Amino acid sequence: MKKFLLFIGVLVAATLATNEASAQIQVGKGQISVALESNNTYYAKDKTLEDVGLIKPEERVRGDFGSNDYLKVDYRLGRFSAGVQVDGYLPGLYGYDLYTFQQRDSKLSAFITKYVQWEDQNWGVRLGDIYEQFGSGLIFRTYEDRNLGFNNSLAGARAYYNFNNMVNVKVLAGLPRLYDIRVNNPVWGADLSLSISDMAGWYDGMISIEGSYVGRYLNTKSPRDGFESTLLNMVSGRANFEYKGFSFRGEYAAKLNEDIFHASFPNSKGSAVVIDLGYNYKRFSASATFRRQENMNTNIMLTDPAIGGGNTFVYIPILTRQHTYSLANLNPYTSCTSHVGGEIGGQIDVYYSLRNPKVRSKYWNFHANFSMFNTLDHYKYDIFTWEPTMEIKGRNAWIEFNVDVERQWNKQLKTTFLYAFQRWDQALAKSDDPNEHYCTSHIFVGDVTYKINKRHSIRVEAQYLSSEDYQGDWVAGTIEYNFAPKWSFFVSDMWNCEAMGDPNHDADYDNYFDLENWDDVPGENLLLHYYQVGASFTHKSLRAILSYGRNRAGYVCSGGSCRYQPAYTGANLSITLSF
Amino acid sequence: MKKFMFLMMALVMGFTASAQSLPDVKVENQEGKVVSIKEIVDGTPMIISFWSTTCKPCIMELNAIYSNLDEWLEEADFKVVAVSVDDARSVSRARGMVANWDGYTCLFDKNQDLKRAMNVSLTPHTFVVDGNGNIVASHSGYTPGSEQKLFEEIKALK
Numbered sequence: 171m172k173k174f175l176l177f178i179g180v181l182v183a184a185t186l187a188t189n190e191a192s193a194q195i196q197v198g199k200g201q202i203s204v205a206l207e208s209n210n211t212y213y214a215k216d217k218t219l220e221d222v223g224l225i226k227p228e229e230r231v232r233g234d235f236g237s238n239d240y241l242k243v244d245y246r247l248g249r250f251s252a253g254v255q256v257d258g259y260l261p262g263l264y265g266y267d268l269y270t271f272q273q274r275d276s277k278l279s280a281f282i283t284k285y286v287q288w289e290d291q292n293w294g295v296r297l298g299d300i301y302e303q304f305g306s307g308l309i310f311r312t313y314e315d316r317n318l319g320f321n322n323s324l325a326g327a328r329a330y331y332n333f334n335n336m337v338n339v340k341v342l343a344g345l346p347r348l349y350d351i352r353v354n355n356p357v358w359g360a361d362l363s364l365s366i367s368d369m370a371g372w373y374d375g376m377i378s379i380e381g382s383y384v385g386r387y388l389n390t391k392s393p394r395d396g397f398e399s400t401l402l403n404m405v406s407g408r409a410n411f412e413y414k415g416f417s418f419r420g421e422y423a424a425k426l427n428e429d430i431f432h433a434s435f436p437n438s439k440g441s442a443v444v445i446d447l448g449y450n451y452k453r454f455s456a457s458a459t460f461r462r463q464e465n466m467n468t469n470i471m472l473t474d475p476a477i478g479g480g481n482t483f484v485y486i487p488i489l490t491r492q493h494t495y496s497l498a499n500l501n502p503y504t505s506c507t508s509h510v511g512g513e514i515g516g517q518i519d520v521y522y523s524l525r526n527p528k529v530r531s532k533y534w535n536f537h538a539n540f541s542m543f544n545t546l547d548h549y550k551y552d553i554f555t556w557e558p559t560m561e562i563k564g565r566n567a568w569i570e571f572n573v574d575v576e577r578q579w580n581k582q583l584k585t586t587f588l589y590a591f592q593r594w595d596q597a598l599a600k601s602d603d604p605n606e607h608y609c610t611s612h613i614f615v616g617d618v619t620y621k622i623n624k625r626h627s628i629r630v631e632a633q634y635l636s637s638e639d640y641q642g643d644w645v646a647g648t649i650e651y652n653f654a655p656k657w658s659f660f661v662s663d664m665w666n667c668e669a670m671g672d673p674n675h676d677a678d679y680d681n682y683f684d685l686e687n688w689d690d691v692p693g694e695n696l697l698l699h700y701y702q703v704g705a706s707f708t709h710k711s712l713r714a715i716l717s718y719g720r721n722r723a724g725y726v727c728s729g730g731s732c733r734y735q736p737a738y739t740g741a742n743l744s745i746t747l748s749f
Numbered sequence: 750m751k752k753f754m755f756l757m758m759a760l761v762m763g764f765t766a767s768a769q770s771l772p773d774v775k776v777e778n779q780e781g782k783v784v785s786i787k788e789i790v791d792g793t794p795m796i797i798s799f800w801s802t803t804c805k806p807c808i809m810e811l812n813a814i815y816s817n818l819d820e821w822l823e824e825a826d827f828k829v830v831a832v833s834v835d836d837a838r839s840v841s842r843a844r845g846m847v848a849n850w851d852g853y854t855c856l857f858d859k860n861q862d863l864k865r866a867m868n869v870s871l872t873p874h875t876f877v878v879d880g881n882g883n884i885v886a887s888h889s890g891y892t893p894g895s896e897q898k899l900f901e902e903i904k905a906l907k
Contacts, residue, residue, distance in 0.1 A: 201769060205868035242868060246772065289773050303860040306837035313836075313860055316870075335783075376781050412781045417844075448841050455845035487838035492803045521845045531816040535849060581816060619809070619893065627893035654894030708890035713871060728803075746870040746889060 200247030205748035207316065210237045211263055216720065216739035222696055224723055224737040229264075232277060236263035240316060254284040255299075257321070259350070265726070265735040266319035267478025268349040281350040283323055293331045299323035300342055304361045304382040307485030308423045308442055308466065309404040312346070317728035320480045322470065323347050324357060338363040346470045346483050353471045357483055359384035375413030382406045386483075388472065402427045404440075404468070404484075417448040425466060440465035442486075453523040459489055464512030464546050479731050489517050490541040490570055492727060495615045496664055497635040497646050498590050502725050503543065503568040504732050511551075513567060515543030535576040542569045550598065562598060566608075569593045581621065588615040596640065609639035627652045631662075641696065643668040656708055664700040664722065704742075715744045769884045772866040776832065777857040779847070786863055789854060790882035794827040794906045796899055797876040799858075799869050802839045802846060807873040810891040815850055817896065827903045830854045834864050834872065877902040 196202075213234045219225040237260040244253035259279045262268050268279075285298030301323055303311040314321040326344020331337075343358035359382060366377040388400040406423035425440030442463035449456050468484045493499045518540045525533035545565045549558035572590035579585070590613040597607075614634045621627040631648040648662035704717025723737035771786055778784050789795070796814065800807030811831055814821075818829070831853045833843040840859055847855040858864055867876070870889075877886040877899060886902045888895070 203769060203868055205870055207870040240870075244866075244868070249773070251772075301860060301862065301865065303837075307860075311837075311860065314865075338783075410781065417781065417841075446841055448844060450845065450848050453848055455848045457841040457845050459841060485837065487836065489838060491842075492839065494803055494805045519842050519845055521848065523849045525849075527851070530819055533849075578812070578816070621893050623894075624897060625894050629893075652892035652894070654892040655888075655898045656892075658890075658892050706890065708888070708892075708895075711874070711887040711889050713889040748868040748870065748887065748889075 203244050205242045207240045208745045210743045213740040232261040252286040257281045267480050279350050296328045300328045305408045309406045310384045311485035318733050336368045348470045354389045357386045378410045380408040415450040419446040442466045455521045458518045460516035462514040491539045497633040498613050512546035513543045517541035531581045538573045540571050543567045584619045586617040611637040625654045658706045662702045666697050711748045713746045717742050771882045774863045774866045779855050792880040795878050797830045799832050799872050799874045801835045802842045804872045806891040813896045825904050832856045834858050
């Protein structure tokens with residue numbers, strides 16, 4: 171801990187010493203840049219949460235302090251660049267999948283990624299850790315998301331060649347990263363993109379066709395009974411079209427070998443269709459996405475039980491609106507890919523902006539969104555035994571409609587109003603009882619920002635969730651006071667203000683690693699306040715956020731993937747810095 | 750750990766600081782074509798802002814710049830480059846939202862290659878870049894009113 175603080179101190183001093191945070195360090199003719207991110211939590215004792223079983227002190231196996239840290243150093247000289255990133259878990263924060271996979275009490279862990287790269291006019295080569303995506307990522311995507319503790323970079327080689335923007339070829343191969351180990355299951359692939367419009371000399375719009383192939387070989391044998399295939403092949407074909415505000419993107423992908431889940435799965439090959447339509451005209455825009463996918467979730471390593479969202483090199487995001495207000499995110503859709511084999515559905519977004527181009531400080535923005543997903547498979551499976559637990563064919567897993575209106579009245583005042591209707595299937599999401607009913611929520615949010623003068627502003631947010639199901643009604647509020655450009659202070663509270671109709675209803679607090687305790691707690695004891703108080707400071711590229719509060723157990727979602735965060739009370743310090 | 754501290758100290762003490770230039774990274778433009786970020790360097794200074802559809806302060810910052818744009822352009826010549834880091838899930842939503850910001854150059858960094866190359870950890874993150882593609886200032890976070898600082902930095906480039 172001491173070392174760590176010293177380390178941070180040195181970095182902060184380094185930034186201040188260079189005076190210009192954006193300046194970077196010159197070494198010969200090359201340049202070095204450095205970025206640091208450090209997320210620290212001190213876990214406090216909270217008897218209220220312990221009494222209702224939401225905190226189990228015996229699960230705090232790594233002590234009361236956690237720290238996820240990332241230090242990245244890059245060197246660049248002309249077309250050459252090289253870099254190294256150190257991820258340190260000192261020890262890791264609770265709620266990251268890293269520890270559902272590893273020994274849960276391991277104190278310290280670190281992982282280093284590195285690369286060298288040459289980027290020429292029309293071609294490039296990279297050795298080391300590779301972040302790449304083919305098309306929308308349906309059969310291949312390696313990326314990093316620190317919110318989720320996710321990084322599946324491929325250690326290997328990648329090369330690409332681009333011929334006059336008409337033909338673009340990429341090839342790559344390597345070993346994927348799974349949390350903090352490198353898995354000896356090689357993954358390789360190739361991607362070809364042909365720009366028809368460039369070939370035809372048509373520059374008013376864009377037409378392209380693309381195709382990809384990805385393979386994976388299993389060196390580490392699956393512990394699941396009956397699973398025998400070691401080689402997996404996946405292909406994808408895509409067509410893209412854009413002309414005068416209209417866009418079409420279509421993709422078909424298939425998993426050609428049997429893979430995933432249990433051998434008793436009725437159909438172990440996979441396929442997916444994604445269609446994306448967009449239209450923009452002046453200040454109106456609309457987009458619609460349709461997706462049908464079955465058994466396309468592909469693991470880096472086959473393990474029993476499943477080990478969280480990080481065990482994949484494909485990207486099948488949850489296609490619903492990711493909300494920024496806490497109550498609209500209280501029970502997010504977490505997709506039918508983990509223990510239910512597939513889904514069909516989509517979403518529609520419509521935007522309209524009403525504004526006078528001469529008066530930029532006054533406008534209305536309207537936005538509506540609709541999303542819906544149904545299950546495709548016959549059964550839901552137990553994530554430990556892979557036995558079918560429930561018949562689910564054709565069930566509606568999720569439906570949502572939301573609308574928000576933003577009004578900038580003048581340079582000082584801005585208001586936002588949001589309404590969302592959400593309905594999710596409790597049987598699919600949380601239990602195995604097909605008679606469990608749908609949970610319906612109506613969510614209302616009002617948000618006002620008032621700029622007092624050039625430096626001072628205040629933001630107030632009020633939210634209400636009305637529901638007859640699950641955890642009943644919630645209210646939430648936030649007050650934020652800003653001193654531009656450096657300081658911001660906030661207090662917030664989220665309160666489960668009314669239990670469901672039956673006060674003895676179960677507190678099924680959705681921790682599926684702890685199923686046996688679901689029925690122990692009467693609902694009324696869960697009428698808890700989840701408060702937060704905090705401050706943030708920014709100076710050039712340094713940002714520090716300090717907060718203290720109680721955090722609800724639930725899903726933390728980022729970029730279409732989610733992780734389960736257990737409840738805790740504590741202090742957080744997050745620092746990001748680059749120079 | 751010690752080695753890193755020494756490295757940091759050595760870097761700070763031993764070498765001079767100079768302006769960083771934009772990396773050579775490919776992103777998608779509004780028409781869906783792949784372009785290098787270096788291609789947008791044309792002698793005009795710019796504000797490059799990394800944003801996403803789920804980052805409220807990012808959208809507030811881009812809206813605040815938008816509200817002031819006419820007045821600011823009377824005093825200084827510059828352009829605004831909004832780089833969306835939305836991935837395949839929400840990039841079509843991002844394409845819809847940028848319709849509100851006429852006059853901005855909008856780019857899409859779907860697998861966050863540019864974000865990684867420019868060492869952006871959290872959004873919003875804003876850079877002020879001179880006409881030759883040198884980064885002269887970098888800011889993390891947004892509080893209402895801090896857009897004035899960006900404008901002052903743009904004006905100082907004259």
